[in-house]
Amino acid sequence: MLTKDDPKLDQLKQTIDQVMQKPYSDSYLIAVLHKTQALYGYLPEDIINIISVDMNIPTAHIWGVATFYHYFNLTPQGQHRIAICLGTACYVKGAAQIVETLKQQLKIDMGQTTADGLFTLRPARCLGACGLAPVVMIDDTIHGELTPKKMSDIVNKHRRQAKKK
Amino acid sequence: MKETVNITINGKAYEVQAGQTLMQAADVCGYHIPRLCYHPDLSIEGACRVCIVEVAGMKNYVASCAYPVTEGMVVTTNSTAIRRARRDIVELLVDNHPQDCHTCERDSNCELQRLAFAMGIRKRHFEGERKTFEQDLSSPSVVRDPEKCILCGRCVRMCEEIQGIHALGYANRGFNTVVMPAYNMPFGESVCSQCGQCINVCPTAAFTEHNDTQALFETLNDPALIKVVHIAPAVRAAIGESFGLEPGQNMEHQTAAALRRLGFDYVFDTQFAADLTIMEEGSEFLERLQGRGKLPMITSCCPGWINALETFHPDFMDHVSSCKSPMSMMSNVIKTHFAEKADIDPARLFVVSVMPCTAKKSEAVRPEHTLHGRRSTDLVITTRELAWMIKSAGIDFIHLEGEPFDKPLGLSSGAAPIFGVTGGVMEAAVRTAYELYTGETLIDIELEAIRGFKGIKEASLNIDGITVNVAVAHGLGNGARLLDILRKAPDRYHFVEIMACPGGCVGGGGQPYPTVNSIPLDEGCLQQRADALYGMDRGNTIRRSHDNPEVQRLYKECLGRPLGEKSHELLHTRYAQKSPQGIVSRKLTQ
Numbered sequence: 140m141l142t143k144d145d146p147k148l149d150q151l152k153q154t155i156d157q158v159m160q161k162p163y164s165d166s167y168l169i170a171v172l173h174k175t176q177a178l179y180g181y182l183p184e185d186i187i188n189i190i191s192v193d194m195n196i197p198t199a200h201i202w203g204v205a206t207f208y209h210y211f212n213l214t215p216q217g218q219h220r221i222a223i224c225l226g227t228a229c230y231v232k233g234a235a236q237i238v239e240t241l242k243q244q245l246k247i248d249m250g251q252t253t254a255d256g257l258f259t260l261r262p263a264r265c266l267g268a269c270g271l272a273p274v275v276m277i278d279d280t281i282h283g284e285l286t287p288k289k290m291s292d293i294v295n296k297h298r299r300q301a302k303k304k
Numbered sequence: 305m306k307e308t309v310n311i312t313i314n315g316k317a318y319e320v321q322a323g324q325t326l327m328q329a330a331d332v333c334g335y336h337i338p339r340l341c342y343h344p345d346l347s348i349e350g351a352c353r354v355c356i357v358e359v360a361g362m363k364n365y366v367a368s369c370a371y372p373v374t375e376g377m378v379v380t381t382n383s384t385a386i387r388r389a390r391r392d393i394v395e396l397l398v399d400n401h402p403q404d405c406h407t408c409e410r411d412s413n414c415e416l417q418r419l420a421f422a423m424g425i426r427k428r429h430f431e432g433e434r435k436t437f438e439q440d441l442s443s444p445s446v447v448r449d450p451e452k453c454i455l456c457g458r459c460v461r462m463c464e465e466i467q468g469i470h471a472l473g474y475a476n477r478g479f480n481t482v483v484m485p486a487y488n489m490p491f492g493e494s495v496c497s498q499c500g501q502c503i504n505v506c507p508t509a510a511f512t513e514h515n516d517t518q519a520l521f522e523t524l525n526d527p528a529l530i531k532v533v534h535i536a537p538a539v540r541a542a543i544g545e546s547f548g549l550e551p552g553q554n555m556e557h558q559t560a561a562a563l564r565r566l567g568f569d570y571v572f573d574t575q576f577a578a579d580l581t582i583m584e585e586g587s588e589f590l591e592r593l594q595g596r597g598k599l600p601m602i603t604s605c606c607p608g609w610i611n612a613l614e615t616f617h618p619d620f621m622d623h624v625s626s627c628k629s630p631m632s633m634m635s636n637v638i639k640t641h642f643a644e645k646a647d648i649d650p651a652r653l654f655v656v657s658v659m660p661c662t663a664k665k666s667e668a669v670r671p672e673h674t675l676h677g678r679r680s681t682d683l684v685i686t687t688r689e690l691a692w693m694i695k696s697a698g699i700d701f702i703h704l705e706g707e708p709f710d711k712p713l714g715l716s717s718g719a720a721p722i723f724g725v726t727g728g729v730m731e732a733a734v735r736t737a738y739e740l741y742t743g744e745t746l747i748d749i750e751l752e753a754i755r756g757f758k759g760i761k762e763a764s765l766n767i768d769g770i771t772v773n774v775a776v777a778h779g780l781g782n783g784a785r786l787l788d789i790l791r792k793a794p795d796r797y798h799f800v801e802i803m804a805c806p807g808g809c810v811g812g813g814g815q816p817y818p819t820v821n822s823i824p825l826d827e828g829c830l831q832q833r834a835d836a837l838y839g840m841d842r843g844n845t846i847r848r849s850h851d852n853p854e855v856q857r858l859y860k861e862c863l864g865r866p867l868g869e870k871s872h873e874l875l876h877t878r879y880a881q882k883s884p885q886g887i888v889s890r891k892l893t894q
Contacts, residue, residue: 192887199470202484207474
């Protein structure tokens with residue numbers, strides 16, 4: 140996946156160059172990993188190897204940081220990230236049925252990505268939209284007051300849009 | 305700051321040095337507080353909490369390894385409550401650990417087992433979920449078994465702070481924490497140098513050598529093969545410890561006798577090839593000194609260092625001597641010259657080496673160390689494995705009558721045994737290089753400046769009006785530091801020796817586990833092993849490699865001259881950069 144002219148990599152290298160000018164540059168590792176995930180959606184091994192050499196930090200250490208925080212993804216993510224809230228309010232309002240609907244419709248488990256690479260399904264704690272419970276967040280949009288039917292329609296809508304493209 | 309402070313331990317008053325930890329002070333006062341993750345050469349982790357004590361006025365128990373002594377401190381190390389708390393901590397460790405002591409590699413030699421016994425754990429109270437993992441068998445040298453890991457982190461700190469390799473780190477968190485290489489990649493494909501120091505410091509069997517003893521027992525019973533063995537210098541200085549002897553006994557003759565009883569047809573001495581290495585390496589150095597090749601020249605005997613070179617320091621590849629290690633030279637000489645002279649079909653020869661080293665197992669499987677399409681060294685076992693085989697075969701090692709090595713590859717000079725200790729290869733090489741270059745006899749052949757366990761040692765010698773600066777580093781971390789010096793001042797040294805393990809091969813990753821009253825890599829123990837090797841040197845009438853008559857004969861009958869065509873074919877090798885590239889840890893102990 141790593142090609143010579145990767146504009147994302149150029150951007151990442153710029154970030155690394157900037158932090159390397161600062162004192163205690165290795166303390167910016169998490170920031171660089173954030174940038175990597177923002178660019179690639181996850182932390183590819185090839186990129187960690189590059190960060191290791193450029194920031195002069197052993198890969199085993201970077202791997203420790205990357206696996207410590209749940210925020211970091213270690214596998215490629217789907218085009219759309221579905222985060223389903225399992226907080227108390229959503230749970231009481233039937234989040235479990237929404238989870239079931241999604242699992243069946245997408246044919247994946249929590250934490251997995253669909254075979255077509257369109258969706259990744261992840262649990263979330265509270266999304267701060269309890270008034271709309273149950274909610275899911277798809278990419279940066281909140282969808283509230285869901286029922287299995289509504290949920291299924293939203294997924295289909297995304298699928299249709301992807302086909303058009 | 306005051307130089308001493310007054311403290312009370314278990315009701316008795318003591319005046320102890322200020323600035324110490326509670327554990328250190330208690331040690332001085334004669335109280336050995338139980339401990340697990342602590343090692344004096346490593347940073348303080350405070351992870352295991354086994355060393356907790358009561359300090360009056362403190363709400364919680366404190367980890368004595370991480371707590372400084374202060375004036376008026378009142379400490380209790382052995383109250384009923386603290387004993388119970390400590391026992392519970394160890395019990396919880398044991399309960400998340402396989403209950404398979406009787407089939408474990410470290411049975412009767414395990415710190416966790418000893419600790420559990422000492423804490424009085426006779427019953428299990430906490431039955432619960434237990435972690436389960438597969439063994440990682442990908443490395444030819446080191447087996448990683450995370451199921452046996454108790455997360456004390458000694459391996460991680462060893463690899464990071466002493467070796468600078470940082471092949472291991474903690475991944476995930478909480479109950480799911482595992483010590484693993486980056487990406488959870490197979491250990492054999494990681495940046496690991498195979499030095500085996502993780503094995504030395506591991507309190508359990510989470511790291512062990514790749515065990516080849518069963519394969520070897522089977523081979524020894526194969527009548528179609530002619531079994532040949534050769535043993536490295538540092539093995540004889542340490543193997544006695546596995547049989548309850550004090551460190552530093554030279555057991556070479558008992559070892560030779562035991563190897564014959566195990567079924568080897570020829571018992572040779574790798575030290576012969578150490579002399580041979582000096583002939584080649586000394587000559588190569590003189591070539592480079594006269595402008596043919598890069599300076600400084602760096603030694604190549606140590607496979608852990610060679611692995612680190614190719615992964616971490618590829619910019620120095622042209623500086624490293626092209627000489628194979630004594631092990632590979634020896635096996636090649638056995639399978640060519642010796643086979644020819646003894647009229648044996650080399651295909652029937654099975655050559656085993658006994659090494660203080662785990663990385664030698666990885667050297668033996670390198671594709672460039674092959675002859676006639678087969679490995680030149682068929683199998684490598686460590687000192688530990690040999691000790692186990694001797695016990696397993698019921699050989700009374702201690703009372704064995706000593707036997708000499710077989711001829712002709714059993715003879716060595718005094719320059720050969722000292723290969724097993726840091727600085728030894730340099731000292732041996734200087735003895736020969738000086739005389740080859742000047743044609744004069746070197747009077748003062750013991751190079752005190754490069755003996756001992758200082759991390760980086762230097763000396764300047766006058767060879768026929770030329771000042772030759774040499775440097776010696778042991779432990780890969782010190783090696784990396786020395787290379788950093790060279791990156792800044794490329795002309796500072798002419799000749800450099802690097803050994804991967806602290807102390808050199810005497811502290812190798814395949815050496816016996818510490819006995820009950822010792823700790824891994826105790827400097828006193830390493831010194832005793834080293835003294836045994838220096839004693840062999842002084843006790844030898846031949847002290848220079850080029851004076852070894854069998855080596856001279858080998859050149860006359862087979863090799864011709866050092867660095868000649870035949871030598872290049874049999875005794876020299878090449879290196880290649882490896883990926884992923886390794887980054888030296890910045891947490892190296894200064």
